Amino acid sequence: MSPVAVLRLPTQTNLSGFIALLQRLKVPHRVSEEAGEQVLWVPGESLAEQVRELYSRYPEGNDDAPLEASVVPGATRPGFIQQAKSNPLTCAVLLLTFIVAAITLLGDNFSAIRWLSFVDFKIQGEYIYFASAEQGLQAGQWWRLITPMLIHFGFLHLAMNSLWYWELGRRIESYQGALALLGLTLVFSLASSVAQYSFSGPSLFGGLSGVLYGLLGHCWIYQRLAPNPAYRLPPGVLVMMLAWLLICMTGVFELLQFGSIANAAHVGGLVAGCLTGLCGGLWQRARR
Known part of the structure; x- marks a missing residue:
């Protein structure tokens, strides 16, 4: 499954809260820096759409929000092959x-x-x-x-x-x-x-x-x-x-x-x- 760019944001944007939320939800992802931007990647377009929706609701991560209010269906830990490709x-x-x-x-x-x-x-x-x-x-x-x-x-x-x-x-x-x-x-x-x-x-x-x-x-x-x-x-x-x-x-x-x-x-x-x-x-x- 090919990585899909979910978000492209200026490097000064603090993504740490949202990344922490993705980790709580066990969503496979990675962040890179390209041409002065930070890019959030996830495997697959369907998961990308769900993460975009999640970011629209909780851009700061909102650690106090209940997990059930922001669960990304189908999110699993990436396997060895996916990690190797990434x-x-x-x-x-x-x-x-x-x-x-x-x-x-x-x-x-x-x-x-x-x-x-x-x-x-x-x-x-x-x-x-x-x-x-x-x-x-x-x-x-x-x-x-x-x-x-x-x-x-x-x-x-x-x-x-x-x-x-x-x-x-x-x-x-x-x-x-x-x-x-x-x-x-x-x-x-x-x-x-x-x-x-x-x-x-x-x-x-x-x-x-x-x-x-x-x-x-x-x-x-x-x-x-x-x-x-x-x-x-x-x-x-x-x-x-x-x-x-x-x-x-x-x-x-x-x-x-x-x-x-x-x-x-x-x-x-x-x-x-x-x-x-x-x-x-x-x-x-x-x-x-």
Whole structure:
């Protein structure tokens, strides 16, 4: 079922109350910004007509109104296929991640990993020898600045990062658009990789987790400055993610020999995300 534009309103129009009402009614929807307007989308023309009627009666959301006075018949939660169609960039990043995971054998194919790692390396016997980032840039290997986010070591590493990117990526793509999500993903990948390289020097690291902390920080600060339903994270998510970051920084996992964790990448991504959330939230707040 193709998405249908229900409303096209100036960006200064506050839709948060009406969006909250749609969420209460479990109406599938998304909001994007196009050509200076915010556009509300729903799947199907029949549902679009009902939502238009609902908006004509409750443009501010009217949270005190009884649900039975404003129920949209037939509204259901969107299925996985519908969500995938509505968030193509999120799916594209995840698909590319899965392809790289297959090619690199989840971290076992070092001949493939060396082309995607932040710095090149070679293995001789029991030793690994790293080049420097400067050597890679001088050789024109600029892709190394962002491709570490595609490398994962083990199925659990891939599964956890993919699930969180699906959750956070869809929120940003539905509210700010695919180009914004792409730009933020690349910026956070760069920031997290540079932070990790600056902290640990030439080493082998990878994964989407630095990007995820960037997306988390972006949603967190943006929501604080310009509240919107899309960036309203479930209770406890922020606390859990920050607590996990602090636990990882204690070094307990290295002590238990569970493997090294790129803590600097997580911190770098989080700081970058807070900065973009600050800029985006202030800009959106000013427009309102």
